[in-house]
Amino acid sequence: MEIWYYVNKISINKEVNNFIHAIIRDFTLCVRVDKGSSENLKPGTGLCSGCHFNTNQNICNKIESILSVRVAKDLLRYSKALTWLLNLEKIDINLVKTIAPYVISHRVKFTTRELEKSPYWGNPYAFSKSILDIIQKRFINRADCYQIAERFRDGESKSDDLTTLKNYQKNDLIVKYDLIPFVNSINNKKYPKIAQKIKEAAKNGEIEVLASVRNDLLENIDFPNRAYLINLCNQELYKQTVSDYIFKYVNNKEIWADIVSEIPKLDKPLKEAFMRRQTKQIRTEDLLIEINVTGTNDDSLVNIQISGGSEALRLRKIIEQLDYIQREE
Structure with missing residues (x-):
């Protein structure tokens, strides 16, 4: 549990996020x-016949079933874990690409005709690696x-910018169905002012x-790209306020009392967080606390991270x- 606490602290950059999305x-x-x-219209049943995108360098004509949202979460989780295990400073797309065949190959159905070609001979892992080579190449070309x-x-x-995007959409489904609709949704007078x-x-x-x-964005549910802007605010607040501390479990009642005397609304969630070995988040409108209890013996360590406004x-x-709590740098 303590290992996953540190694994989850590994940050993800925009390139990695975009690459996982592209996969x-x-x-x-x-x-x-x-x-x-x-259910019936599939590449293997003639769906791709005569299609402009039915080429060797496209992925859509080689896939019978889609990937679930869970795959994206697993790609990120295991990429973070491997990054931590290798003692690397950050995740990069090559590391994600290394993990991806193990996550994907057993979760998707490929077209039989493509899968059984040389040199794959029905091996979904080898075929997944080949597919990911194409995805990475297209991802780089889409930069x-x-x-x-x-x-x-x-x-x-x-x-x-919009004209350039429209030129790309002719041969790129991600540009056509993801990037251009996104850009159109925020291409107005109000959005740039808030972003700036x-x-x-x-x-x-x-x-x-x-x-x-x-807080204004939380109230304005119709604002375009609202979730991203809220997350951006949270990220910036996190960067400017995040602090990590460590103390021994024997002091958990003291820290609970000291905090609750000043911020009473944290009474119950703090008690619950300290009850047993676990990692737990406590959220308020202006505060995020993550507590990692590694054990309930007196000498067991407790990590606490604070961020927010x-x-x-x-x-x-x-x-x-x-006095009994130390700051981690």
Whole structure:
């Protein structure tokens, strides 16, 4: 359990996130049908006949079934684990690609004709590796499109960006069905202003502004790309307030009392978090606490991580006045 606590702390960058997304979507997208709900129309039954995307360098014509959302979670989880095990500083797409055949090959049905060709001879693991080579190549070729989408996401698009994307969509299903619809959804006057406000607040360390924008977005459920902006606020608040501490289990009642005397609403969740060996998150509107109890013996270690807005800063000040808790750098 303690190992997974440290594994889960490994961060993921945009390139890795986009690559995992590309894997899932390349195994899923089809210009003609929704493969997730189509039972009879499959590449193996003539679905791809005459299709513009029916080429050797496309993935859609080689896949009979789609990948579930769980595969994306597993790819990220196991990539983080391997990164930690190898003592690497960060995940990269080559590491994800190494993990992917083990995660994917037994979860998807390939077209028999493609799978049984030389040199695969029906081996789904070998065929998965070949598919992932194609996905990585297409992912690299799509790099400009991801940059364009990111500029729109950050409220900094250029005048010719949308035209460039439309040129790519002719031969790329991810651009056609994911990136262009996303860009169209945020290509308005309001979105760039909010995105820029978040960026400036993050740059200037304005925690109260970030918290305020996030809270407004939580209320405005119709705002485009709302989940991303809320997450961006949370990430920036995390970066500027995150603090890690460690103490011995014997002191759990003392820390509970010291915190609750200042922040009473944490009474019950803190008690529950300290009850047994577990990792537990406590969330409020302006605070995230992650507690990892490695055991319930007096000498067992307890990790506690704090992040959020002004309430996180308040809690950090309380904790740093306690003699029996140490800050982890």
